[in-house]
Amino acid sequence: MNIRHWVRPEVLDMAGYQPGEQPDAARPFIKLNTNENPFNPPPAVLQAWADALDFGRLRLYPEPSARPVREAAAAAYGIDAAQILVGNGSDDLLTILLRTFVAPGECVAVPEPTYSLYHSLAQLQGGRFVGVPWDQAWQLPVAGLLASAPKLLIIARPNAPTGHAVPLPLVAELCQRTTGVVVLDEAYVDFADDNGLALLRDHANLILIRTFSKSMAMAGLRIGLAFGPVALLEQMHKVRDSYNVNRLSQVAAVAALEHLADYQPFLQTIRHERQALTVALRQRGFEVLDSQANFVLARVPPGHGGGRWWLETLRAAGILVRYFGNDPSLVDHLRITIGRPEEMVRLLEEVDRVLHG
Numbered sequence: 001m002n003i004r005h006w007v008r009p010e011v012l013d014m015a016g017y018q019p020g021e022q023p024d025a026a027r028p029f030i031k032l033n034t035n036e037n038p039f040n041p042p043p044a045v046l047q048a049w050a051d052a053l054d055f056g057r058l059r060l061y062p063e064p065s066a067r068p069v070r071e072a073a074a075a076a077y078g079i080d081a082a083q084i085l086v087g088n089g090s091d092d093l094l095t096i097l098l099r100t101f102v103a104p105g106e107c108v109a110v111p112e113p114t115y116s117l118y119h120s121l122a123q124l125q126g127g128r129f130v131g132v133p134w135d136q137a138w139q140l141p142v143a144g145l146l147a148s149a150p151k152l153l154i155i156a157r158p159n160a161p162t163g164h165a166v167p168l169p170l171v172a173e174l175c176q177r178t179t180g181v182v183v184l185d186e187a188y189v190d191f192a193d194d195n196g197l198a199l200l201r202d203h204a205n206l207i208l209i210r211t212f213s214k215s216m217a218m219a220g221l222r223i224g225l226a227f228g229p230v231a232l233l234e235q236m237h238k239v240r241d242s243y244n245v246n247r248l249s250q251v252a253a254v255a256a257l258e259h260l261a262d263y264q265p266f267l268q269t270i271r272h273e274r275q276a277l278t279v280a281l282r283q284r285g286f287e288v289l290d291s292q293a294n295f296v297l298a299r300v301p302p303g304h305g306g307g308r309w310w311l312e313t314l315r316a317a318g319i320l321v322r323y324f325g326n327d328p329s330l331v332d333h334l335r336i337t338i339g340r341p342e343e344m345v346r347l348l349e350e351v352d353r354v355l356h357g
């Protein structure tokens, strides 16, 4: 029997999302490839985890809707707990969104380049994926996005892998002009100057998603939050796994939400290092976009190898960065996560060695 007989055509046809490399812990790479936080969570958060963990209770299922997390997030962000849905990372929330709102054949529109998981999930759902190039100067292509009458529009703000953040009034305009649902993916928003929370008050078709994987240094625990109108979240609850957030992660997320202020010094350092790296790479001939996230997108200088060559050269020197070789618009670009100050020094030393021998 041919495998084509068994597997859904949508699955056969999709390439599948390619996550960044997670090397063996024994190998001492400087890891600048998957936008994790280079700092551990603040000591008060680690202590709260240690105090709250009760391994004996792991034989019991977790609270199905992660109510403790929703309540802690409601207090932290000043919205109602009913307006919050918790996911096993924000990738889980994206899966839930696609499954809730996109029927086979319906359109999902995104500006591109962006987070490529959106495409994979739309394919999996049998949706029609429309990637609209960003307008000049990375502006939101409002007309282009609306042209295909999408059922779901997804805007990453700040965007990955560019790091830029479109103006919030354009997001509001999109919400007003579309008949579909708008998802604002705020995975990197804690590194940005502003966020879209206030837009929720005015738009019944807007859902925000956030993650604890980046700013909160909890990528290994898999926690994401969706904020949105109760009527939409009620439908999403029906779609998610009954126990989609495990007990340990719920405990950890509550502790992090109760100590949000303790993260500020770390976030400030990352913003500072982002600016310093942008300047330093520009001085060395890289073209670097201004970023509002915890990474920068840099076009490598001419006259040496291309993007893949830089990726491999840095890897050989023990530094992992991200390269999106199968996107023609990103050839010769590297996405570099902001690491600890000493890691940025090592990166620049290696860049100098490449450039000047």
Ligand SMILES: Cc1ncc(COP(=O)(O)O)c(C=O)c1O
Binding pocket: 034, 035, 088, 089, 090, 091, 092, 115, 156, 159, 160, 185, 187, 210, 211, 212, 213, 219, 223, 224
């Ligand atoms: C734009 C964007 N959204 C969502 C995610 C997923 O984050 P997680 O599933 O770890 O919450 C990522 C991760 O790289 C991302 O870049």
